[in-house]
Amino acid sequence: MTDLDELQDPGRRPRPRFTVLPEWAGVSTRLVHGAQRPDYNAGAVVPPVYRSTTFHFPSGFSEVTDRESLYEYTRLANPTTEVPAELLRDLEGGESARLFASGMGAFTSLLLSLVRTGDEVVALDMIYGGTMGVLADLLPRFGVTVRFVNERDAREPEKLLSEKTRLAVIESPTNPLLTVHDIARWAKAADAVGCLLAVDNTFATPINQNPLALGADVVYHSATKYLGGHSDLTAGAVVGPQDLLSRIDPRGDYGSVLDPFAAYLLGRSMKTLALRMARHNENGRRVSEALANHPRVREVRYPGRASAEEEEIASRQMRGRGGMVSVAIEGGAAAAEQFLHHLRFVHVASSLGGVDSLASVPGLTSHRHLPPKELERRGIDPGLIRFSFGIEDPDDLVRDLTEALDQLG
Ligand SMILES: Cc1ncc(COP(=O)(O)O)c(C=O)c1O
Known part of the structure; x- marks a missing residue:
């Protein structure tokens, strides 16, 4: 029998870190053994699904010196959601990764966080319809100019980007024509004018392509697709450097937060990503x-x-x-x-x-x-x-x- 006092004071430890795999571990090994950490309660091999929206502060909030080191509220951080985020971070070679309720949730959070009135956004004119819709309808309402560029012009990104451009958005391969764009060339052109390059890596997945290694600033995904892999979950993700990610809706205030059960399914599916x-x-x-x-x-x-x-x-x-x-x-x-x-x-x-x-x-x-x-x-x-x-x-x-x-x- 558990004493009520024990429930009131479970002796919480700081959030345990994920194991660090040896550098030489290959992609399949990383997907199976990455994002593991001790389960002090039951020694579970498979990480449990933490459905709780809130977490216990037995000695009160003011006693805690480092709030960030504890879970507090699932919209801010949840142990189950961190697992697939860590697998994806590792696979894409980013410093930080965050999950969202859908691919569109990831993209709109990225836009709302990085773009402001007066900026210009340049995007390909034949990419996923939802992405084009948000760019065309949402951003102009906030005084952001959006310029869509065709496939032919997109071959020479240096001629498209200028000091006014805050963000360039590309997919490669594109939806639905499977056009391949030169990510390294876009990254170089973006760097030259100080604009950010965001690449949708949904079609390729990090198994086939790593935009960050090619110079992109940030990668986003519809995790609903290959990462989830079984047409049974909706999720999105953003991966990139820590300083950039810490600016993309860090507290989930824009509301696109992944449900822990969908996160569990995503982590489970990602173990077989390389095989699939x-x-x-x-x-x-x-x-x-x-x-x-x-x-x-x-x-x-x-x-x-x-x-x-x-x-x-x-x-x-x-x-x-x-x-x-x-x-x-x-x-x-x-x-x-x-x-x-x-x-x-x-x-x-x-x-x-x-x-x-x-x-x-x-x-x-x-x-x-x-x-x-x-x-x-x-x-x-x-x-x-x-x-x-x-x-x-x-x-x-x-x-x-x-x-x-x-x-x-
Ligand atoms: C390339 C691409 N990016 C983003 C999305 C949006 O993702 P979601 O449906 O998870 O919001 C889709 C959806 O089909 C897509 O195909």
Whole structure:
């Protein structure tokens, strides 16, 4: 039996530190053994889910000299949420990482924290629709100028950024066209004018690409995608240097805070990230090659395929090309719908990055806010299909897709 007094005075220790792994430990070892720390209560191997929103201060608040060393309120810090944040920090090679309730929560917190009235933000004009929407709708209301740049101009970032630019926002590979942008070149151009470069690393993941090592100032993620990996959680993340991260809504006051149970699922999933990405990479490569040779396929978009220049950049900055493939087939939107209907192993659904293969039509989902003329101008065929290949057997996916195309006659 526990004495009530004992409950009132559990003898809390400062937040235990994570174990430091040897430098030589590889990525899979880091994902399995990283972010571990002693569980003084039960010796659990798997970190417990701390659902508590608040934490005990037995001797009162004024007695505590170093409040930061204790958990106080889950919106500020939570032991379960710290685990996947630490794994991601380590993987991206940043000094600090923070998790948010969604990828959009991460991005808006980053924007609201780093940009102020009078600043200019430069962003690619064909990236995730939600990101474009926030940039186009939210920032101008606070007196921030946003300049969208097309793919061709984005090849020469030195000509786009100036002393007025506070932040540059890019994705590579982009959603949904899988265009590869030269991150190191963007970072150099940003440095030259003293602006910050934020890179969305959702499609590549830190297994395939590390923007911070290429010179980016801050990396953000929709952890809903490959990091979560099973299409069953919504989360976002920001990784970067400590001084920058300490300015990005450090107390969660903007409200985009990850729930501890989602954080637990994320930490659990990240243990298999390297294994999953190896299969996603293989499936993306195999299927993109098979589709490119099919007579019904007009165009295949896969990182590095678009041109020799992009291939050179991709081979320089990526370790694997991922599982995202976009395809335009002969016959436009009607043929695309028919094709999707014939598939056995691909769900027609939004989102990406999970173990199950998914297909969506960006013109009808993630980019549906853009009028047809704008979609066309930005290279998005109305019947373009964006595939997220899962971890099924590569031969089965190739067979499924080829047979469905053959049925189109
Ligand atoms: C590249 C990219 N970034 C950010 C987001 C936004 O993430 P979330 O849906 O977790 O808010 C998405 C969502 O599809 C995305 O594809």
